[in-house]
Amino acid sequence: MTHHVLEMPIDEAQARALRVGDTVTLERTLFGIRDATQIHMFDRGRRTRFDLKGYAVIHTAPNVRRVERSNEHPAGFAPVCIGTTTSQRMERFTRPLMEREGVRIVIGKGGLGDASRAAFQELGGAYLAIVGGAAALETTWITAIEDVDLEDLDPECLWRFAIQGFGPILVAMDAHGGSLYDKVRETAESRRAAALAAMGVSQ
Amino acid sequence: MLADADLFTVDYAEIEEVAKELYIRALKILPPQVKRGFDRLSRDEDDATAKTILGTMVENIKVAERTRNLLCQDTGIPIYNVIIGGDLRVDGIALKAAIRRGVERATREHPLRSSVVHPITRINEQSSCGRLIPVINIDFDDSPRQLRIEMIPKGSGSENGSFLKMLIPADGVDGIKAYVIDRVIEVGGRVCPPTIVGVGIGGTSDLCMHLAKVAATRPLGSACEDPEGEKLEKMLSIAVNSLGIGPQGLGGRGTAFAVHVETAATHITMNPVAVNIQCHSARRASAVISEEGVEYGF
Numbered sequence: 041m042t043h044h045v046l047e048m049p050i051d052e053a054q055a056r057a058l059r060v061g062d063t064v065t066l067e068r069t070l071f072g073i074r075d076a077t078q079i080h081m082f083d084r085g086r087r088t089r090f091d092l093k094g095y096a097v098i099h100t101a102p103n104v105r106r107v108e109r110s111n112e113h114p115a116g117f118a119p120v121c122i123g124t125t126t127s128q129r130m131e132r133f134t135r136p137l138m139e140r141e142g143v144r145i146v147i148g149k150g151g152l153g154d155a156s157r158a159a160f161q162e163l164g165g166a167y168l169a170i171v172g173g174a175a176a177l178e179t180t181w182i183t184a185i186e187d188v189d190l191e192d193l194d195p196e197c198l199w200r201f202a203i204q205g206f207g208p209i210l211v212a213m214d215a216h217g218g219s220l221y222d223k224v225r226e227t228a229e230s231r232r233a234a235a236l237a238a239m240g241v242s243q
Numbered sequence: 244m245l246a247d248a249d250l251f252t253v254d255y256a257e258i259e260e261v262a263k264e265l266y267i268r269a270l271k272i273l274p275p276q277v278k279r280g281f282d283r284l285s286r287d288e289d290d291a292t293a294k295t296i297l298g299t300m301v302e303n304i305k306v307a308e309r310t311r312n313l314l315c316q317d318t319g320i321p322i323y324n325v326i327i328g329g330d331l332r333v334d335g336i337a338l339k340a341a342i343r344r345g346v347e348r349a350t351r352e353h354p355l356r357s358s359v360v361h362p363i364t365r366i367n368e369q370s371s372c373g374r375l376i377p378v379i380n381i382d383f384d385d386s387p388r389q390l391r392i393e394m395i396p397k398g399s400g401s402e403n404g405s406f407l408k409m410l411i412p413a414d415g416v417d418g419i420k421a422y423v424i425d426r427v428i429e430v431g432g433r434v435c436p437p438t439i440v441g442v443g444i445g446g447t448s449d450l451c452m453h454l455a456k457v458a459a460t461r462p463l464g465s466a467c468e469d470p471e472g473e474k475l476e477k478m479l480s481i482a483v484n485s486l487g488i489g490p491q492g493l494g495g496r497g498t499a500f501a502v503h504v505e506t507a508a509t510h511i512t513m514n515p516v517a518v519n520i521q522c523h524s525a526r527r528a529s530a531v532i533s534e535e536g537v538e539y540g541f
Contacts, residue, residue: 076365103316103356120354123316126400126433150400150433150492171299171491172400172435173524175316176307194367195356210292212493221431224494227487228428235424235482241417 043208046145049094052164055144058211060218064168065207069186070147072100072199074125077190078133081198082140088189088198093142098170099125099149101195104185115200117185122201123175126150127167135159149173151212151221160215167213169220181206251331251388251534255341258392261530261537262345265394266321266371267353269528270313273304274541276463277500277525284437284490284497293495297437300490300523315524318355319396321346321377322460326393328386339379342392346370346377358399389533395460401522404434407452410514419444419516420479423502426518427483432492435522438499439463440483443517444472446507455519458503462541463525465503472504479504490523500525 044064046054058064071092080086103120107113127148134156137143144165146152149172160166170178187200212220236243281304285297307314323342327333350357350371357369359376371377384391406426410418423442441459443451458467467473479502489495500523509515531538 100316101356101358103313103318103354105354121313121316121356125317126403126435128433129403149435150431169432169491169493171296171303173315173398173522174299174303176310176312176314177299177303179312180306180310194369195358210493220493224488224492225428225431227494228431231486232424232428235485236417236421238485239420239478239482241420 048096050144051094052144055164055166056215058166058214059216060211060214060220062211063208064211065205066096066203067206068203069095070201070203070206071095071097072102072122072201073097074099074101074196075129076193076196077198078130078137080190080193082133082136086190090187090189090198090200092137094144096145096147097137097143098147099127099130100199101125102199104195112184115185115188117188119179119182119185121175122179122182124149124170124172124178126172127152131156138163138165147209151219157213157217157219160213161217164215166211166215168209169212170209245330247332249330253331253333253338253390253532255337257532257537258338258341259345259348261392261532262323262342262394263349263352264539265392265528265530266346266349266355266396268539269394269396269526270318270355271307271311272528273314273524274462274527276541278304280437280463280500284500288496290489290495292493293489293497296490296493297497314526315398316356317398317400318358318371319398320359320402321371322380322395322397323377324380324382324393324395326391327381327383328389328391330388331390333390335381342377342379343372346372389531391529391531393527393529395527397460398435398522398524401434401438401520404430404518404520405452405455406518407448408516409448410516412512412514414514416475418514420482422516423479423518424482424486427488427498428486430520431488434520435524436488436492436499437490437497437523439521439525440479440499440502441519441521442476442479442502442504443519444504444506445509445515448515450507451515451517452519454505454507455517458505459519459521460527461503462527463500467504467506469506472506476502476504
């Protein structure tokens, strides 16, 4: 189990060095993305002016306050509460995010499926599991909202966050076909019969 | 019956204020029963990753209180349960309008992320309101001269773990038990465990689903009033925590704080079961409004 400090952006070799069970702390920049962002980017032909190559995206839609633009708040948004949403709904966007936009890391909660695992393996990427619902804590790792694109989708815009010490978070799927979620599912399925028997269910 | 002049008359400006305050409170302060639930799960946990995750959740509760921030970014779908006592006069239309204004004001004034969109156009009015939202459930009890409001911001990660199955009588209670276990396995970490698994049994299809929501959102540690339901919730609570799904679905014992069951009588040909799940941020806030003023709780 290794701890990695990643100054974003990273290259393919850095992404492939991440192994299930390792922990990661990200530095500098992180992009926030969500259902509507990706539906518009990949189903409705919209493009972002941001260069996502080598970066990490986090499945989120933050609580923000609109403020005057300043050095502290260059995009005119102050962070209020920024957390993480369930990733599974965005499963089919992992591959296009990596192929078209060059994204290397997806951060979320609850895990992704087989198509994402194949994309991580083939293209060199990883999924990091953050603790869902721990948004007050996560917000302290974000120093500013630097920029925002596709703003009409508020709160599901494409957000660029400045981050400091974003982590530690757990590598839950890696570029070598590893997935903690598959392991846990297998365990649960193997214990199903005993759980039902303990409740007197005859099968 | 008391004469009109002797009834406690509800003040709608106060209701609006309370509705606003309850939404914000619910999002920031976790009920003490849930905090104790974390203590219990942490004590029983032997998986190192699971222990770390539970520790992070507990730290988050402290950070939220210290920084007066929201526990989770998901402001949810606002649900208000209004329980109207006796000897009071209330205009239902005005009451519902006041709650709605309270939700809009909380969203604008805090500010909160509006998590509510039109189901077809997906347009967000940036008010946390929309057609039939906030959900307002109205019920009655015999508490004199008071009105109680419960507020539940229902997060989507766990709400997407909702299921209804019209089982048949031949499936029996065994069918219900297996259905619950299979749904908990199916949703895994997506519903932000440790959870409260709400199970509705009986009724009509819509009542069954509603019971599951009541079960998932009632205070942790409370028991089903139907002794048959209570037996089942004890059994199911042990069973789901034997599966190894664990906090965030990354392995461990603590898959659920508890399984809560609610029951209703059903038809001779029916055996409906519904599942609705509450995430570990099992947020709720309540207020009792009477002539003495407003008393807030959970």
